[in-house]
Amino acid sequence: MSVAALSEKAALVPGAAPDIEPPEAIDRVLHAAQGRATLGISPASLALAYTDWAFHLAQSPGKWQKLVEKAWRKSLRLNRYVQHRMRGEPFASCIEPLFQDRRFRDPKWQQWPFDLIYQSFLLNQQWWHNVTTGIGGVSRHHEQVVSFVARQLLDMVSPVNFIATNPEALDVTVREGGQNLARGAMNFLEDMERALGGKPPVGTENFEVGRDVAVTPGSVVLRNRLIELIQYAPKTKNVHAEPILIVPAWIMKYYILDLSPVNSLVNFLVNQGHTVFMISWHNPGPDDRDLGLEDYLRLGVLDALDAVSAIVPGRKVNAAGYCLGGTLLAIAAAYLAQRGDDRLHSMSMLAAQTDFTEAGELTLFIDDSQLNYLEDIMWNQGYLDTKQMAGAFQLLRSNDLIWSRMVQQYLLGRRETMTDMMAWNADATRMPYRMHSDYLRKLFLNNDLFEGRFRVNGKPLALADIHVPLFAVGTESDHVAPWRSVYKINLAADTDITFALTTAGHNAGIVSEPGKLGRRYRVSRRRRGENYIDPETWYLTTPSQDGSWWLAWAEWLAQQSSGKAAPPPMGSKAYPVVGAAPGTYVFER
Structure with missing residues (x-):
């Protein structure tokens, strides 16, 4: 051009x-x-990382020697294994997959020659990890980027991805006479047609919002430019006096917390006798390009808090925030404390960070070059598109979210059964230019909130001003908000803090209804004034227990209650009902 x-x-x-x-x-x-x-990745950012790594590696002959020695030892180990296996003798594997690597768990991978194929791949993968890490002088960020890119390239050529080197795919192809490949081709064509037509994935039609998911009864009692506020109808004769206001992330539709009735956190809370309010965010378009983080604070949390206080007068509010919503809630709590506004009764942060120095692999996409690139993309279209965000999140877990799905659907010809959470995950939202730039630069890149530089109305906020009781939840396998990063709220807020750590990841760990098999959690309380315990010591000294963390949270919320009262009316004179839940913003595409 x-x-x-x-x-x-x-x-x-x-x-x-x-x-x-x-x-x-x-x-x-x-x-x-x-x-x-x-897909929004800055070529300059990748080039800087590669140059940093390559120059320092070129000046590290000791590292070369070490890599040659490792390659030689791995070759000898593999050679001994091959000799024994060719003679039909049992021999210990050269290398075992990492615990989280599920690609080679099928017994067919232990048969000759597929055992040799997958072990060669894992040894090669391990060697390249040594090549891209542990080089003196390379910045930590650049080392992480180079190692991540190397891992992505190796995952592309994994033997699992090709029919000739995948014993599971070969076995299915022989047994079915190639019908799996025919189904896979049809699956591929259908997926391509849907992708090109901007349609959601196959099976999402079985989870219609308002019919199958987001069905907890309620009413919209506030609608402004940015949010709809949903008040849920009571299900008990009496309710806890203090209402709950939930602030979900605006990077996703709110109904992750109100999926099917059996796993709806909202439905659970209502059945526990709570008056629950939920923010449903508007899906921004080009006209919303100039909405900033302060607009999300004012039009989002503060306007919602005003409405809740008017509908349930004379009562303080138990506020809860999930993911980015929890970060925004922390900003709101510090802002209210600075102003002497005591309307918050307690605060719960679900998989939400306030310190972003250890924000997981998502920081791979956060540096000055990358943010400048993203800002130019958002400046041009007014927002960050859903596909650009989804691509980054999928890369973080490419084995699970990209390659394994391609193998299942296109090589094995098996359609993955759509679930309510998968359907919700496909219902993404956009991010306004100014807000996303504010968030990434001020919070992720500069860590202004945790370090006391984040300003509202020109005044810096301090998390240490938060004195209301706090319940924080981390999830063990979280790639978006690693639990040790979530745990750092213990270093900032000057209050009683109950911290819970649950199994599973960022979404599945939070949507953890009672009765779900295999779930465990740890929970403990640190009273205000008690000494800090580092996360590793906390993990080792806090016992694990079976079940859902929802029950521990419900018990904590009940302890924050000042008693029971009759349910409040739906809406008020100042905030009349304007429609039925789930509202209209949740349907915006």
Whole structure:
């Protein structure tokens, strides 16, 4: 595209800041065009990481020697294994898959020659991990990026992904006479047709919002530019005096917390005798490009809090926030404390971070180069698209979310049974340009909130000003909000903190209804003024127990209650009912 064409295109960007000079606009349009081809990944960021790694490796002859020695030892070990196996003798495996690697668990992988194939792959993968890590002078971030990219490239050529080297796929193909491949081809064509047509995945039609999921009865009692506030109908004769206000993440639809009735956290709380309010976020478009993080605070949490206080007058509020919603709730709590506003009775943070220095592999996509690239993409279209966000999250767990699904659906010809959570996961939302830039730069990159530099109305907030009782939940397998990062709230808030750690990941760990098999959790309380315990010591000294953390949270919420009262009316004179749950914003595409 010519410079003149780029200039013309830049002039047509809707809502773009008028003070941007034409040359800068040209750069931004160019980056935005490139971003569509790279799924939002900055080539410059990758090049910087690779250059840092390559130059330092080139100047590390001791590392070369160590790598040669490792390669030689691995070759000898594999050679001994091959000799014994060719003679039909049993011999210990050269290497075992990591605990979380489920690709080679089928017994067929222990048969010759597939055992040799998968062990060669794992040895090679282990060697490349040594190549990309432990090099003196390479920045930690660049080392993580290079190691991550190497792992992605190796995962692409895993023997599991090819029919000739996958014994499971070969066995199915022989038994079914190739019918699995025919089904796989049909599955691929159907998925491509849906993707090109902007349609959701196969099976999502069985989980219609308002019919199959998000069905807890309630009413919308507030609608502004950014949120709808849902008040859920009571199911008990009397309710706990203090209502609960839930702030979900705006990167996702709220009904992750109100899925099917059996695993709906909202339904569980209502049945426990709580008056529950839920924020449902508007799905932003180009006209919302200038909504910032302060707008989400004011139009989101603070407006919702005003409505709850009016509908349940004279009562403080138990607030809960999930994921980004929990981070925003922490900002709101610090802001209210700074102003001397005591409407919060307690605070619960579910898989939510306040410190972002150890925010998991998501930080691989967060540096100055990457954020500049993302900001140019968002500037051009006014928001970050759902596909760009989904691509990053899928890469974090490519084995589970990309390659294993392709093997199941296209090689084995088996359609994955759609679940309510999978259908919800496909119902993504966008992120406004200004808000997402605020969030990534101020919180993720600069860690302003935890370090006391985040400002509202020009004044910095301090998490240490939060004195209400706090319940925090982390999940052991979380790739988005690692539990040790969530645990750092113990270093900031000056209050009683109950911390729970549950099994499973970011979503499945939070949606953990009582009665679900295989779930365990740890929970303990640290009173205000007690000494800090580091996360490793806490994990070793806090006993694990069977069951759902929901029950421990329900007990904690009951302890925060000042008694029982008759259920409040649905809405009020100032906040009349404007529609039935689940509202209208949840249907925005």
